[in-house]
Amino acid sequence: MTQTAQIHNLELVRIAVERLTIRTAGLPGLAALYGPAGYGKTTAANAVANETRAYFVQMRSAWTRKTLLEKVLIEMSIKPHGTIPAMLDQACTQLAASGRMLIIDEFDYCVRSDSMVELVRDLHEGGGAAPILLLGEELLPQKLKKWERFHSRVLSWIPAQPVSLTDAAALVPIYCPDVAVRGDLLERLVKLSGGSVRRVAVNLAAIAEAAAVEGWGAVDLGTWGDRPLYTGDAPRRGV
Known part of the structure; x- marks a missing residue:
């Protein structure tokens, strides 16, 4: 089973899910987790989907309304019927009967179209x-302010948080196991990350590779020296 780091954004998703599922009758049932790419939103939501048996779909740029409904129904283990209204009825019936949450990742693709949001x-x-x-x-x-009837149904707006030193330490056992990464090097990774969990993970994997080659059991900033670290910046030619 894939191990998931217990980072702060994972706990934010858990709190949002709990708030939606135990909300008072009559309150809206939508929530939005938003933030820059690389903050670990998808990984956190996937983990919570597995914990809660929520339905999870990740939008793609080329998807239509029909495609979205087909993917939702497949996630529900239901064979899609042919028409959009029929598939919508299928999905609504299953959501109502199961009581399970639906998680839609990359929702920005939906807000390109009135019909997708509706x-x-x-x-x-x-x-x-x-x-x-x-x-x-x-x-x-x-972006969602354009659709007031939708925007007003969002119970919780949850800003994803940038990676912290505590988060970085939680990522070490997954991406750099069996190597003690010292605090000064972790601080450098967080500082260079621009808030991105993904960049910290990439750098920890690189540290693990170097440690395997060098035979390090522990590594600090001095040990790492002037070796490069990933920042996400585009490379520049040295000519």
Whole structure:
């Protein structure tokens, strides 16, 4: 089983899911986790989906309303019917009957189209105010203001948090096992990350590779020396 680091954003997703599932009757059932790419939103939501048996779909740029409904139904282990209205009824019926949450990742692709946003609202309302968690980029709350009937149904806006030193320490056993990464080097990784969990993970994997070659059991900033670290910046030619 894939191990998941217990970072702060994972706990934020858990709290959002709990708030949606135990909310008072009559309250809206949508929540949005938003933040820059690399903050670990998808990984955290996937982990919580596995814990809670939520349905999880990750949008793609080329998806249509029909594609989204097909993917949702496949995630529900239901064979999609042919038409959009029929598939919508199938998905709504299952959401209402199961009481399970639907998580839609990369929701920014939906906000390119009025019809896609309205389709997700239909899933929420037709599924008996089914809890739905949306994952998107930093400007998702502003983008959704265009659709007041949708925006007003969002119970929780959750800003994903930048990677912290505590998060970095939690990532070490997964991406750099059997190597003691000292605090000064972890601090450097966090500082260079620009808030991105992904960049810290990439650097920890690189440290693990170097440690295997060099035979290090522990590594600090001095041991690492002037070896490069990944920052996400585009490389520059030295000519």
